[in-house]
Amino acid sequence: MKSLVSINDLSKSEIVEILDMAALFEAEPNRRLAEDKVVASIFFEPSTRTRLSFETAINRLGARVIGFSEVSNTSLSKGETLKDTITMISNYTDMIVMRHPLEGSVRYASEVSKVPVINAGDGSNQHPTQTLLDMYSIRKTQGSLDGLHITMAGDLKYGRTVHSLLMAMSHFRPAFRFIAPRELALPDEYKKYLKQKNIRFEERVELAENITDTDIVYMTRVQKERFSEPMEYEKLKNTYVLRNSMLEKTKPGMKVLHPLPRVGEISEDVDSNPKAYYFNQAKNGVYARMAAICYLFGINSI
């Protein structure tokens, strides 16, 4: 039984295998390969894309889905522990997809559960299936994952998608540029990780002048829900706004990605630019999640 809690639970070859499988699902999404399975979708934190794309993936695989997206409707609100909740859900189902605000909570759930657990985002820590769809999108638009220049901008402190993605892309010899205000800079543990792997990176503060030579601009939202001081969020929330005019001098094949939701950091005038890829990126989430579910179920002949 294998869970997917951190992107580092997958090797490079496993990531590539899942991306290859995702391409087959994009070509033909309706494959009822998991008709005998029931999957729990349990979200302790709001979500639009992750929950609905997982549930779409589960349905397209012919499996059935149970779950909740509102904790107040569960016995957790009566004081039941997370341990008992996960134990019960793993008695009912064949897999659990879980989002939770607390870092480490999904790892804990995977240790309690009798069935595989997929991390759909735990606090500021990890969002491994977002990484799979990000990598699928990068490979699809750039033709390869190898040797790319990737610029990540915004909230690099609390943005879990950034943390997962930089770890996984490190298998493919990238060069990173990190653009953030000092208060939201990439935490030292991730810089140490990259140094240990001899991955090149540089840190910058300005956005416009630092995106002309890059293959991917990965914008992120300032994560309001992680701030203890509302005034600090107000001060930082509009630090970066990517505008259409800023894309004029960028590389012809460059793509703008964003895990979404956006709350102003990409101007709407970017949406019609062919370099904008974030809505396609979110759509790719269905195929990447179908592939991840199949992989963890041991279904590999699709």
Ligand code: CP
């Ligand atoms: N990218 C992402 O995790 O979006 P949601 O919060 O809407 O699931």
